[in-house]
Amino acid sequence: MGEESAIVETGKSTARDLAELVERVPMVFPRHLTNVVAEFDHANAGLDSVIDLVDAAVRELGGRELGPESEISLQIWLSGKVSYKFSRHDAWERAAEVLSGRGYRVTRAGSAVVVSICFTPKSAIVGVNRVADSLSSWPGGEVRLSKTPDQVSRAEFKLEELFKVFPIEDGGDALDFGAAPGGWTRILAGRGFRTTAVDPGDLDPRVLRLPGVVHERTTAGNFVRSGKGRFDLIVNDMKMSPDRSSRLMCDGAALLKPFGLAITTLKTGTHHVLSQLDEAFEILGSEYDIEFARQLRHNRNEVTVVLRRFG
């Protein structure tokens, strides 16, 4: 479809079945799911044609997919290099008008059911889904986070996005491998963790001043060998191949309390991604249950994995 979207034809399975599978397996690349109810295959179609399509789709759906909901979110996004002759804003306004005309109260987010319109270079796709079965409440899974003045690295977005889809309990002792310049450490400190930041590189002075932050200026390997401390959470954003990084996480499991949580990025680059992930998961599986693994929107050529240490 677009650069980041695909239609999967299934027999009787719905987006809900797929959502369960994605969480259970876990599947790494799906970020957002919807039940496609219509696809319109003309790149040069005007807005009227697309709106007619939404109208027909919603009318046909009637009570079936939308159920008794009287309020729906309408979300529009683009996948790939799309050049339509109308703006996303106009498309939203017109589609919202149609939905309101059919008796629905239309929101941008926050309703239990979402009507999605995805524009790809070739087509417009209309989908209807429960947000609970969509993997993300953001249009197309495109989480947007804004930069704050005290942010010290763009890497912060990755951890923030993870905590939106995989909330964790705040507070305790945390260990941050590959911490510099200190973005993840800053987020953890903000969530009440006493954080040991391990990196041969410098931490931002603002991070060093945060309560509970200690900088260990060494490599993760050296720190693990020192055997110092017991932690509730280990995070790892080291610039390192997935197999090496995973081995270090396994060695580091000795520093984690039983059933403690670990979060690691696996930096695959763009070649042999699946085989690198398979190898990393196999290594990690010797010490941890894999609770979550996804290429988040803020991951570039990497995957974020959440692990639970065996008891």
Ligand SMILES: C[S@@+](CC[C@H](N)C(=O)[O-])C[C@H]1O[C@@H](n2cnc3c(N)ncnc32)[C@H](O)[C@@H]1O
């Ligand atoms: C992507 S940066 C981490 C960014 C950080 N998470 C943040 O939010 O600011 C990767 C870091 O890994 C560190 N690193 C690479 N190899 C390491 C090792 N063996 N032990 C500790 N840190 C390492 C690098 O020094 C670098 O600071």
